[in-house]
Amino acid sequence: YQWPDPQYEALERLLFEGTDINDVPTSILTNLCGTRVSNGSPVAAEWLRLSYHDAATHNITDGTGGIDASIYYELDRAENIGAGMISSMNDFSGASNKFVSRADLIALGVVWGVASCGGPILPYRGGRTDATAAGRLGVPQPQEALAVQTERFRLQGFNATEMISLVACGHTLGGVRNTDFPTIVPGAATELVLKKFDGTNAYDNSIVAEYLNGTTIDPMITISNSTLQSDLRVFSSDGNVTMNSMSSPAAFNATCAALLERVINLVPNGVSLTEQINLLPFKVHDARLTVQNGALVYVVEVRVAVTAAIESAGLAPTAIAIFWCDARGAFADCAGNDASTTVTTSPTSFNDVLVSPVAAALQTAFVAYEFVLPIDPARGIARFWFEVRTATGAATLQDNGGAGYILDDSLMFVDELGSAAAASNGGVTFNVVVGLRSTAAPTSATMAIFDNTFVNNATTPFTLSALLQLSTNASLPAVSGYTFYTGSFSTPASTAGHPTLDLAFNFTGSAPLTMSFVRPTGPKDFFAPDTVNAVTTTSVSLVPTIVTAISSASVPVSSATGTGVAPTGTGSGTTSGGNGGGPRQGGWGVAGMLAIGLAWWI
């Protein structure tokens, strides 16, 4: 990972903050293994079942099907009966976008759900693609013979032993409802009766332990009609060898972690998943050039991960300094080693960062800092980097793995000057404003609009292309160096109104200027503009990007606290020594993070 990587950043935010790019906290629904009021079963159970049923269309012989959100087209099938399916789809309906597919969310539901109920933390990858039609039939059903069920699992890629384990790994959460399966759970359809699979709500080995010690309450074991004793048939199909092998909590967790990871990564041939999404200990978020109060500003938030151990060792950030180089003029690229800087000691309270069940299980919280940098249009901003200061440890340099955070200010999406309002079609009309820093007039300027959110089970994403025109809006502020272009479009009532845009300005004789994945958010005057930071000029001995040519590890970091001192370095070309092993912009493996504890910070 290296900034900017909008797909990784969106997936990482969902996985660890539980929050989508629209700031909606989807994972909150399963916090503390929560139950849907209407339902009685943990939300995690519904998300896990949805995921397995989507995966079950995979066919190892021809590589088709898997977790591809084809379940959205398959809900009318007998094999997919259950109110939990539609509820789960709706849980995820506002969170998908160009870089996070509906299938990625279906898989993520398993990771969130299992973690929220005390189960193992599953490794997670994104990159799934969404099907546009139903897949094959393939979900095993309770009344089917063992041989039929075994064949279904084989086609999905699981052998007979894995089938036994996987059913136990699924049936540790939730249960069977009379409203969905009246033959298994009797009771009037007017009143919900839920018969749980085991005696706990947690993701634990009770399903196995209770089966082995004869106290099981699993309705697909205890029911007298032997045709419907599906779990009994499956669990006992190898003389209980597999169930015995999973009887300890550790063995249960290890087996289920491995199998569920395979379930969520069952994808059609040709789909390549992203690298594993790991927690970014230091993350740059929502960085953008924009206009506030008529003036050009660069807004950037940083998010730092903190654990109790980090806090108690005095190694949580006490201040964060940002440094930046001009894009143009006498100090372009920090010419003469002149950089601008400002320091903040106050985390944002407004932008409180939420914690997903995965971050909660890792006992990790986040603290966020926001900078609003005044930018002189004649000088611009070319690159920036940070220094994180702590109460007791040395300050650490955060420079995007040695590259610095590099900017292209030729296009600016000015969300603050845009607007959104209810449209007559029941959707949302967006008016967008884009600043172009160019003396040449474009031959055309377009925005490709994509909205994968939905209401009312709409299945197809909304796409549209619209034009941007030279602005005739006299109320837009004049920002020297930039010309404003405006455009508008409406999303239909079938989406939740969360589009993202890819902008392209085309020129005769030169390459187009593009900006992708920008997000119009609607009325901005709800909150007062942010306070602009006070800026000082400082002399830096080395700018991180220049150092990269030597070695990104060769920059010793100033241990000064609170004085606004920039990173200092020898610049002598040494390639050894390093910076004390301080964190770089990069990920932690989940397991690695647990193992290394404090080591990453110091």
Ligand code: HEM
């Ligand atoms: C022979 C294979 C299987 C059969 C016959 C089967 C059957 C069922 C049935 C009848 C229900 C009740 C659904 C409802 O009342 O709405 C259920 C629930 C559930 N199943 Fe399975 N299942 C099988 C395999 C699996 C697998 C492999 C998983 C996941 C790895 C899984 C996960 C779940 C979960 C989590 C629930 C609870 C849903 C809730 O409470 O909302 N099942 N299953």
